[in-house]
Amino acid sequence: MPEDRYELEEKLRRKKMRGYIYAAFIIIIFYFLLKNNRSVSLAIDHLLTVVQPIFMGFAMAFLMNPLMVFLEKRLDKPFKFICKNPQTAERVNRVVSSIISLVVLGGVVIYIIATVLPNLINTIVYLANHIDNQAAAVLDYCNYVTKGKYEEALMQAKEYKIGDLMEEGLDFLKQYIDYDQSKMMTTITSSVLSIGKIFINLIIGAFVSIYVLLSKEMFKGQAKKLICGLFKPDYANIILEISRKSGDIFYGFIIGKIIDSIIIGIICYISCLIMKMPYPILVSAIIGVTNIVPVFGPYIGAVPTVLIIFLTEPKKGIYFLIFILILQQIDGNLIGPKILGDSTGISSFWVVFAVVLGGGYFGFWGMLIAVPIVAIIYYIAGKLAKYMVKRRGFPEETSEYISLDHIDIENNSLVPYSPFHDEEKKARRRGIKHKKSNTK
Missing domain, CATH: 1.20.5 (Single alpha-helices involved in coiled-coils or other helix-helix interfaces)
Incomplete structure (x- = not known):
């Protein structure tokens, strides 16, 4: 008995010592990061720039995977009939399905850019050339709506030319901004180089996406093998469960949101044609793309589209605003829930919290992926809370703790x-x- 007690005390002492060492190690790392935060930030930025094509490849593979799986199922029998060896048939099927998926994804992106970009440029050029006439038409419409109540003020506003006001504003800014033509050329050159680098990264990412899809089962197997080797069986099961849930949340939300946005864009385009709205392709593309962002996306897309239509035809701009509000209510209460279901499992508050936090730190892409990330953290926190209260003999259901x-x-x-x-x-x-x- 004394020996057993001694061994138990020795185990506890070693456990405490390990805890102290881990805590000291974490404190040292945290102190190093705080003291060298600028250097660490630059190193992280450089690392992210270097691995950008890898991230692009994984993102493309993520979007291509559903289509690839669909094609694999449909092409399984034809390739097994052509190739006598089942393994060869499976490998060829995967390669062909991956390439077709990449072509489809690239074709969709190119089609959207080729359709939207010329319309956007033409619209901007037209509005820039006719901005004074457009503004005068808007003021005339306001005078008509108010029945001449503010006619004097509106007519005085018509005398000011927006082009002249912009030139005056530029002259005013030149007094306070050091304008250097060489710096401007440097900025333009660096911007062109950045665009070229993004294009090269996209090409590299396309190859990476193919390799990822060809070996996705192998990558999964290697990751699971590493988890099972590093952690005890209980912890390994927890990590594997969280990984599966994370994949379900990401796929359910991202893919579902893209499908939802495509449907909203198509509905908007058809409705614009029926209502004879100006710039139907451009407007529908903006509404569809911004709809990907949860909560705030519809309002972000509504501002420029309503403004474009309002400057062209003020009455139709008001009608389009009403239409967008109705469309977003239909999407939020009918179309969206049908497609997305309960893919995230979090309340509206946490969705808003995720979008604000993600947008504040990482911009548009942060607003998009913040919701599934917060949903995963919420799921882990819920599992941890259930485990802890279960250990203490308390009920697991949240409803038991409300009162x-x-x-x-x-x-x-x-x-x-x-x-x-x-x-x-x-x-x-x-x-x-x-x-x-x-x-x-």
Whole structure:
């Protein structure tokens, strides 16, 4: 018995020592990061720039995977008939399906750019050349709507030319901004080089996506093997479960949101044709793309589209604003839930929180991927909370804690709130005060 006790104490001592070492190691790393935050930030930025084509490849593979799986199932029998060896048929099927998926993805992106970009350029050029006439038409419409109530002020506003005001504004800014033509050329050159680098990274990413899809089962197997080797079986099972759930959340949300946005863009385009709205392709593309962003996307897309239509035809701009508000309500309450379902499992508050936080730190892409990331963290926190309360013998359901007042220590049970508890506490306090006064 003494030996067993000694061994147990020795194990506890070693466990505490390991904990102290881990804590010291974490503190040292945290201190190093704080002291060298600028250098660390530059190193991280450089690393992200270097691995950008890899990230692009994984993102492309993520989007291509559903189509590749669909094609693989349809082409399985033809390739098995052509290739006598089953392994060769499977490998050829994977290669062909991956390439077709890449071509489809690239074709869709190129088609959207080729359709939207010329319309966008033509619209900007037209509005820039006719901005004074457009503004005058808007002021005339305002005068008509207000029945001449503010006619004098509106007519005075028509005398100011927007082009002249812009030139005056530029002259004013030149007084405070050091304009250097050589710096401007440097900026333009660096911008062109950046665009060229993105194009090269996209080409590299396309090859990476093919390799990722060809070996996705191998990558999964290697990752699972590493997890099973590094962690105990219980922890390994938890990590594997969280990984599967994370994949379901990402696929359910990202792919579902893209499909939802495509549907909204098509509905918007058809409706614009019916209502004879100007620039239907451009407007529908903007609405569809911005709809990918949860919560704020519809409003982000509504601002430029309504403004473009309003400057062209003010009355139709108001009609389009009403249409967009109705369309987003239909999407938020009918189309979106049907496609997305409960893919994230988080409330509206956490969706808004994720979008604000992701957008603040990482811009548009942060707003897009922040929701599934927060959903994963929420899922892990929920699992951890269930595990901890289960260890203490408390119920796992959240509904049991909504009306919780306190924990009965003697019975180790949850006691719900009741007005009688307040009366009991007051009576107990009065009794304690009475006892103290008698003692004195």
